[in-house]
Amino acid sequence: MDIFEAMALRRSSRAYTTEKVSAEELEKLLFAANSAPVGGAHYENIHLTVVQEPALREQLRAAGAGANSSADPFYGAPLVILVSARARQSSPGVEIANAACLVEHMHLAATALGLGSVYIWGCLPGLRADAALKTRLGIPDGFEPLSAIAVGHVAEAPAPRTFDGQYACDLFL
Numbered sequence: 001m002d003i004f005e006a007m008a009l010r011r012s013s014r015a016y017t018t019e020k021v022s023a024e025e026l027e028k029l030l031f032a033a034n035s036a037p038v039g040g041a042h043y044e045n046i047h048l049t050v051v052q053e054p055a056l057r058e059q060l061r062a063a064g065a066g067a068n069s070s071a072d073p074f075y076g077a078p079l080v081i082l083v084s085a086r087a088r089q090s091s092p093g094v095e096i097a098n099a100a101c102l103v104e105h106m107h108l109a110a111t112a113l114g115l116g117s118v119y120i121w122g123c124l125p126g127l128r129a130d131a132a133l134k135t136r137l138g139i140p141d142g143f144e145p146l147s148a149i150a151v152g153h154v155a156e157a158p159a160p161r162t163f164d165g166q167y168a169c170d171l172f173l
């Protein structure tokens with residue numbers, strides 16, 4: 001699949017089968033993350049956490065669900081990859097942009113692999129507030145999980161997107 005096909009097919013998937021993501025697929029997702037741009041090339045400020053082990057995956061679910069205790073903010077996807085980052089005083093906000101770049105690269109790679117995926121943001125305050133879980137996950141001091149992606153197999157492939165130019169775009173050619 002070429003990159004434009006992957007872009008056309010990329011959609012947020014919110015229902016998954018229980019089939020695990022294979023080691024080969026995970027390797028490609030991590031290749032995608034590692035090839036994303038990072039502000040100032042400060043790669044030392046990024047930390048990835050890959051969770052597919054069911055007991056830990058369940059702890060992530062519980063922390064993300066918070067008061068809504070039975071919900072799964074990762075929609076049953078077997079694999080969750082957290083992108084944690086460390087802020088840089090000299091470049092305010094760059095850590096959020098960096099995390100987004102990594103997630104989007106993985107989102108497109110997942111699509112190219114025929115996997116479903118969805119960008120995860122809304123439930124992450126619950127993870128950031130859980131110091132014990134962050135320690136259990138090995139997230140280093142000074143790093144916070146700022147974005148994540150849930151990945152898995154989907155029963156039904158999404159319909160290809162047709163370009164509908166949804167953004168206002170002024171052209172000065």
Ligand SMILES: Cc1cc2nc3c(=O)[nH]c(=O)nc-3n(C[C@H](O)[C@H](O)[C@H](O)COP(=O)(O)O)c2cc1C
Pocket residue numbers: 010011012013014118119120121122123
């Ligand atoms: C920064 C960001 C945060 C997002 N957070 C969530 C989230 O927490 N949970 C979720 O289900 N989808 C999340 N999404 C997915 C968007 O809802 C989705 O991209 C949007 O509805 C457009 O649909 P599409 O991805 O199928 O094109 C997020 C997307 C972005 C870019």
